[in-house]
Structures are given as structure tokens and as C-alpha cells.
Amino acid sequence: MTMIFGIPVQAFLGQLLVGLINGSFYAMLSLGLAVIFGMLKIINFAHGAQYMFGAFVGFLLLQWLNIGYWPALILAPLVVGVVGMAIERTMLSRLYSLDPLYGLLFTFGLALVIEGVFRYYYGVSGQPYAAPQALAGGTNLGFMFLPNYRGWVVFSSLVICLGTWLAIEKTRLGAYLRAATENPKLVQAFGVNVPVLLTLTYGLGSALAGLAGILAAPVYQVSPLMGSDLIIVVFAVVVVGGMGSILGAIVTGYVLGLAEGLTKVFYPEASNIVIFVIMAVVLLIRPAGLFGRDA
């Protein structure tokens, strides 16, 4: 059997794939955080809970209405996004004039409520959610066996990340968004409805989390706790990348996912702290983050 650094190549690539999958979710979630932070100057602590909410919407659609994966892929982000917009409109929008820390505390409370509700009804154990028929099985790539669904996750997360980046950098609405980030008052004076833009942004960010959740449902089990541990890792990713750049958030997400996968190969005990270690090192060398502008 072929070996790389004394590790069988199959195991090596397998862990790398796991890392890439994790990285896909880190990228999607830190992208959503960066989009929300860019406009609202709020760190959305509820992002992990919204990710879990997205997975549960998919699960419940199947349980209650027998609606399968593909419609859920559209419906779950929609539901999460609409709920997010309602929360922004009724509550979050009251906090914009305050210290951003209040936004963090509010969304932390929100995360606890969402998580608490699902925990109350579904306990802490995971619920299985099957991958769709079309993506069952796997493909032999010659050097490794690739489960189709995992390939799909990597592919779609790349499309989502690139799509969001293009939408913000290249479209008119994106230009409004960026302008409102720089100078909301001026943009408002030009006749753009900034409060609606803020609501849409929070909706979009929440929907991204929901979409990541439904994509994750067949990979990990659907569990009320799936978001809370993830969000802390994503925070570390965001600190490493700096939230100044959307592309930076995406790239950092994938790279750190891969770094985590590699650590699993060589030193498994450290695999769940390696991202935090990288964060500490980056703080020493470049406190503003790899892609960040100095605050």
C-alpha cells in the first residue's frame, strides 16, 4: 500500500476529506458571520443555533409533511431566513445604536432559547437524516473512495461561497450593501432604504446558516447541540481570518478545516484544539487577523 509520511494514503486522504467537509461548513458559517458583521456590526452568536434550526427544519419537514431533501434545501434556509428577519425587525434593530457587545449578548440569549426549545422536545441525542437517493453510494476515484454526498457538500459549499461573494462584489444590491457598510447615513440620503437593507442582510446571513444546516443534516446527525460547539470553532476561524473581507472568511474556513483534518492524521489528540492554537499563533504574529484591516 502506498504511504505518505508513514500513513496509508487511503487514511490520509480520508481524513483530508473529513477536513474539507468540516472546512466547507466553517467557510459557509464564517461567511454568514462576516456578512452580518459587515453590515450590522453585530456578531451573531445565534449563528450556530440557526444552523441547527436549518437542519431541524429539514428533519421536521420530512417527519411531518413527508417533504424530502431537495425541497428542504430551498425551504429550510427560507424558514430560517424569515424567522431571522422577524427577529431583526422586532428586536435586534433596537440595538444598533448601542455598544456591539449588547448585540453579542442578545444573540447569545437567542441561541440559548432556540437550542433550549429543540432540546426540550428532542433531547440531546442525534436524529438520523438520510442523504437523498440520487446522492447515495460513492464513486471510486482510483486513489480513494468518495461518498457522493460528501462530494456534493464540498461542491455546493464552494458554489454557495463563491455565489455570495459574487453577489456582494458584483451586483447592484451588493454595491448598496457595501456602500451602506461604509457610510449608512449617506446611502440613506441617496434614497436607499437602509433599515430594509439591514433586515435583508440579517435574513441572508441567517439563511446561509440554515442552508449549511440542511446540508450538514445527512453528514452529521440532526441534534440540538450540533450548532453550539461549532459556533465557537467558527469564532476562532473568524478571529484568524479577520472579518474585514468576505473572501478572507471563506478561504480561512477551508484552510483551517484542512489543517484540522491533517492534525487528525498526525496527532489525533490535538485535533479539536488545533484551530484554537492556530488562532493564538495568528494573534501573536498578526493581531488583526490574516485578512483583517486594523480596527
Add this chain to the structure above:
Amino acid sequence: MAELSTRPTEAKSTARLEWLLVALGIVALLAAPFFFYPIFLMKIMCFALFACAFNLLLGYTGLLSFGHAAFFGGAAYFCAHTVKVWGVTPEVGILIGTAGAAVLGLVMGFFAIRRQGIYFAMITLALAQMFFFFCVQAPFTNGEDGIQNVPRGFLLGLLDLGRPLNIYYTVLGVFLIGVFAIWRIVNSPFGMVLRSIRENENRATSLGYSVANYKLAAFVMSAALAGLAGATKAIVFQFATLTDVTWQMSGEVILMTLLGGIGTMVGPMVGAGLVVTLQNTLATSGFPVTIATGAIFMICVLLFRRGIVGEIYAKLPGIKK
């Protein structure tokens, strides 16, 4: 907020009123174990000290740490381990726990103070999570089981802490010492510099203060005092588990401080009392604590950001903070 025109006699009478209230509070705490369940009171005192230590950082320095559970739970582990395995007396165990938390605070603070505001919160959260994973894997913490059956032992080798009143008054002593230390720090010249950093960091820098060093010092002190609370809790409950190092615990202490009143001396204690009481009540009702905690968070942030004690202060002019 304070009335600048307050005449000296008024100020004196307010101060006298404050001392009277403090004395009444101490008397009440001395008498309390005869009326309430001592373990419950000791739990409140441990959390009240924890929240006051946290408030030293949030309320007086303006730094929101989302990782204070690491110091609270970490000190509990250090204390429980040294008392149970090394066989040291409880006061030595508590001191070791406190010192351990201070060292941990020095390391975490060193990284965290490199960023401000929201980033500071996220970094402390991530570092505390790292410590959590360390506690899951390190052999001395016994993983999921935690350190059980920690002997309460004899204070200074003499006083049997197995007796309810002895341990109660010991915990009360620790609590009062801790709160007094915080009060001294806050009202010292050092504390004034911390407040100036909270109000305007750039200005403090331009006045020649080494802001980073002051922040780090405040962080270490806050961590050590949180550790004092955690180590004492380990002696009271005779165990140290992973619960105390989770991010939920970091959130809980924020809630206590926010609910009671950020930047007030008494607020965190009131908040701790309310949150612990609420948890005890809900524990038997079947209603999930997480939902209640989260809802209180949202309500506090939306409706009364000054907290209960802060709102009372705001309603009653003439009482200084």
C-alpha cells in the same frame, strides 16, 4: 449621573447609609444559616463572588470575557485535585486553585488583550473552549466523571469543615475577603485607571498609561478571584466536574452580572442570587433552564441594560455608585 452639587453633609449621610446597609448585610449573612439551607447559601456566595470578580473586568475595565468558566472551573479542578490526591488542607487547596487560575488568566489574558471589543470576547471564548478540551482529556480531571468525593478536611488542620456551620462561616469569610479585595481594587488609584480605560482607551493611552499592562493586570486579578470562588465551591460541594468549565458557565456569569447591574458592587451579587434561585426552582419544575436563561438575557439587553441594581441607582439620585 452623580449629582455634582451634592453638599458634603448629604454625601456624608449617604456614605453612612451605605455602611449601615453593608453592616446589615453582613449581620444577615451571619444569621442566615439558621433560617435557610446552608448549602444553598454557600452556592449563592460562591457564584456571587464569581460574578463580582467577572464584573471587575466587565464593569470596571470594560472588557467582556466569554471565558471566565475556565478560571472558575479550572481552580475547582486544581483545588479538588490537590486536596484529594496530594492531601493538602482545604485553605492550601483553595490558595493553589486561586494561584492556578491567576496563571491561567495570565496566559489567556496575554493573547486576548491583543484585540478589543467583540474580538476580545470571541478570543476568550475560544481559549476557554481549548481549556475545556484540555480538561476533557487530561488524566487528573477524570474526564466525564470529574473529581468526586473531595474531602472537606480541617481548616488549618484544626477546624472540621464537615460540620455545616464551620464550612458556612469559612465560605462567608472567603466571600467577604474576596468582595473586600474587589472593592479595594475598584476604589484604588489603579481602579481609577481601569475606569478611564473603560471610558476612553485612546485617551488613557495618550495620558501615558500602559493600557495593555493595566488590562492584563485586571484580567489576572479577575481570573484569580473567579478562581477563589471556584476553588471554594469545590470544597463546598466536594467535587469538580466539566460543568464548571463549559461555555454555558461563562454565559451564566455574564447573565448574573447583566441582570444585577454591570459596574455596580452589589448588582452581581443580586444577579447571582436570583439566577441560582431560579435554577433551583426550575430544576424541579421540568421547564428547561436554558430557555429561561436565554429569555432573561434577551429581556435584559432589550429592556433594562443597567440591570436591577443599576435601575434602582438611576431612580434614586444622590446614591453614588
